[in-house]
Amino acid sequence: MPSHIDTALAFLEGNSSDLRDAHRAYRVLMRHSHLTDYFQGGKQVLVRELRNGPKQYPRVPYIGMTTLQEQAYCEWYCTHLYEGAGEVVELGTFLGSLTKSMVNGLRANPRSAARERKVRVYDLFWWDFIMEGCVKGTAYEGMCKEGDWFVEDYRRSIGAWIDRTDVQQADLTKFAYDQKPVEFLMVDVMKYEKLCVNVLRQFFPALLPGEGILFHQDYLHFYEAWVHVIQFLLRDYFEPVTPIDGSGAFVFRCLKEVPADLCTLRAPLKDSWSDALVEEAFAWSKGIVGEENQAVVTAAHVMMYAHLERWELAEGIYRKFGGLFPDSPAMAELRAYFEHRFHRILPDVE
Ligand SMILES: C[S@@+](CC[C@H](N)C(=O)[O-])C[C@H]1O[C@@H](n2cnc3c(N)ncnc32)[C@H](O)[C@@H]1O
Incomplete structure (x- = not known):
């Protein structure tokens, strides 16, 4: 795996046309605040700085x-x-x-x-x-x-x-x-x-x-x-x-x-969004977000049924998939939200 600095260099030097790399090179900025100051100097200045091994000044x-x-x-x-x-x-x-x-x-x-x-x-x-x-x-x-x-x-x-x-x-x-x-x-x-x-x-x-x-x-x-x-x-x-x-x-x-x-949806969406649409949508979404984001999209899947007031489905999704993510902060937030907002305790997971 190339480091974020390698990714940023490949992008700045025109050696990568990968859209995802281009969009991920910002990680270098996040770690090295002074690189922001070098923006005005243009790409060559940034490349030189990266090649010299930038000092770490975390951004605030x-x-x-x-x-x-x-x-x-x-x-x-x-x-x-x-x-x-x-x-x-x-x-x-x-x-x-x-x-x-x-x-x-x-x-x-x-x-x-x-x-x-x-x-x-x-x-x-x-x-x-x-x-x-x-x-x-x-x-x-x-x-x-x-x-x-x-x-x-x-x-x-x-x-x-x-x-x-x-x-x-x-x-x-x-x-x-x-x-x-x-x-x-x-x-x-x-x-x-x-x-x-x-x-x-x-x-x-x-x-x-x-x-x-x-x-x-x-x-x-x-x-x-x-x-x-x-x-x-x-x-x-x-x-x-x-x-x-x-x-x-x-x-x-x-x-x-x-x-x-x-783009002509109308509220309330519970009148027009079927269960089948929701299922297809979340299966698609889980397929695009990457392994590391499965827990949060599963929590959103449960929440979608709560927004639509389909409580059995919400609880069923949680029961079925919640156990896959025991340490997920998103799942913990979801449980806390259900309890606080709806006075509902999400069921034990399978
Ligand atoms: C999560 S905050 C945005 C945080 C922001 N992006 C930041 O950099 O910190 C959501 C924003 O939506 C705005 N908002 C809420 N209801 C709105 C409405 N009906 N029309 C326009 N803005 C609204 C709030 O005033 C708030 O600033």
């Missing part, structure tokens, strides 16, 4: 709900892979941990078409209790209370990056996108059905065929199970590229224009 993550790996990937993508042919769109930003990463990348991108772009950021900017937990112990603690609008606080938090952003406060359950072609779509907002339905309808058909990248931030999380069925329904239009290790994100590439008439 930006405050938010994302991991260092996701931040490194977004920066890497926006520097090296983004062409500037379409928009960079961020759906669900919180305090902008990925906005900052994407802007860093755009600033360092050698292509003038890319350097002219801004990140188009969409969020409701309504502070909820989960957010308070995320900023505990940071300089943002106590900044807002539940129910506050925080768009101005967001603007302050991305102060040094704001010139490269176009921030719009929007309720994405209703928002109508202007349909400008999108080259990078970061989705961290498909948290309930109405959001899934409208984000799918408004943004997926705008993805550029061939170049459009869909960064599904919650694909590998037990809760946002809808996204597996949606990606299955659109499987002819997307190529699975890579999971982002150390996070819940998964990257897809848009192969051909997503027809608008395939």
Whole structure:
């Protein structure tokens, strides 16, 4: 197995055209923060630094709900892979941990078409209790209370990056996108059905065929199970590229224009999604995510039936497969969620 540094070198020196390698070279960035500073120097400077054996300066993550790996990937993508042919769109930003990463990348991108772009950021900017937990112990603690609008606080938090952003406060359950072609779509907002339905309808058909990248931030999380069925329904239009290790994100590439008439789901989905569709979708999804992500997709499979209020099926899937993953954090989260939210104890596994 080549090391991540070898992978990054092969990519930077033009010796690898493997899409997965290109998308995985961001791991080097994650470990070596000073390489970010060398972006402006271009590829040759980066290659020289990598060949010299870079010193280890671990990156410090930006405050938010994302991991260092996701931040490194977004920066890497926006520097090296983004062409500037379409928009960079961020759906669900919180305090902008990925906005900052994407802007860093755009600033360092050698292509003038890319350097002219801004990140188009969409969020409701309504502070909820989960957010308070995320900023505990940071300089943002106590900044807002539940129910506050925080768009101005967001603007302050991305102060040094704001010139490269176009921030719009929007309720994405209703928002109508202007349909400008999108080259990078970061989705961290498909948290309930109405959001899934409208984000799918408004943004997926705008993805550029061939170049459009869909960064599904919650694909590998037990809760946002809808996204597996949606990606299955659109499987002819997307190529699975890579999971982002150390996070819940998964990257897809848009192969051909997503027809608008395939993006017309309606909530509640329990009225239209059959058990057979769910089964096929999760079998497909387990086939694309890799061995290391089987547990979390199985947990999402159980959760899908909970979202659809098909409790027997949810419990049956858990009983059948739960025992395969005794140490899985996703399974533990699923069990805790069932108990806390539904007052249900998942059954003993087979
Ligand atoms: C998981 S957080 C995003 C985390 C972010 N990507 C980061 O870098 O930390 C989900 C975001 O969705 C936003 N959101 C929730 N409901 C929304 C809605 N109806 N319309 C737009 N944004 C919404 C929240 O305000 C929150 O910022």
